[in-house]
Amino acid sequence: MKRAEFAEYLREKLKGRSETEVNNSIAYYIELINEHMDEGIPEEEAVAAMGNPEKIAAQLLEQLPVSQPAVSSPAAIQAESENRESLSFGRIFGSILLWILGGFLWLTAIGTSIGATAVLSVGIELWIYNGYAVGLVMLGLTLFLTGLTIGVILGASHAMRGAGKLLKRSAER
């Protein structure tokens, strides 16, 4: 076996191990082979002097740590991506619900604001024809409906913004 073949054999056998460690190990053996050859030993004999390549590979497999944590088992990677998918599915579903809620609240706001306007105009009319007592009651009702409208509008815009954020986050994933 030649030096290059020996190196290639080890690289093949050590696939999946830290590249730096594999390179260091091969460099170690190549250096020793070179030293033997410096003493006049032919290349193939120098390679053979290292011992059985199969045994060397097995020994290195025992010593060298498995590659960086980034490379986990394929099953783990798949589980993670499935998890992510369901996560983003949940987000999209949540954002749709929030959109519906927001839309419903907007409609409510429109209703209450129309109600408030109607109550106000009826109130002014009643004030003019039936005296200020009924008018004041109607004015109070108008103020209440205006407050409700503002509250519902705030709620609706929050729901819409929340829905937008959820959708954006699931898109980033």
Add this chain to the structure above:
Amino acid sequence: MDSKLKNGMLDACVLSCLLKADSYGYSIVRELSGKVEISESTLYPILRRLEASGALTVYSTEYNGRLRKYYSITDTGRERIRTFLEEWKAAMDIYNYIRKEAEKL
């Protein structure tokens, strides 16, 4: 021999090789072969272990148009040799006692 005991001895052997001067793989194997059972492939894990534990450092120098890795002992490594000698001194005392008792029979 117990593998832990053997590893400890080999570690100390390689470290004491470096006491006089820094050395490289081939030279270490040559110096130790004949004294202890060591080969190119058994030296490698020892060097890795010693480097990882800070007992030696590694540097590369150009030699004959290629790189040669030199190993240099650190203070931690020297401390390891001291500890090794102390532990074996105690072990030798026990050994001598046992032998004396055995010889009495």
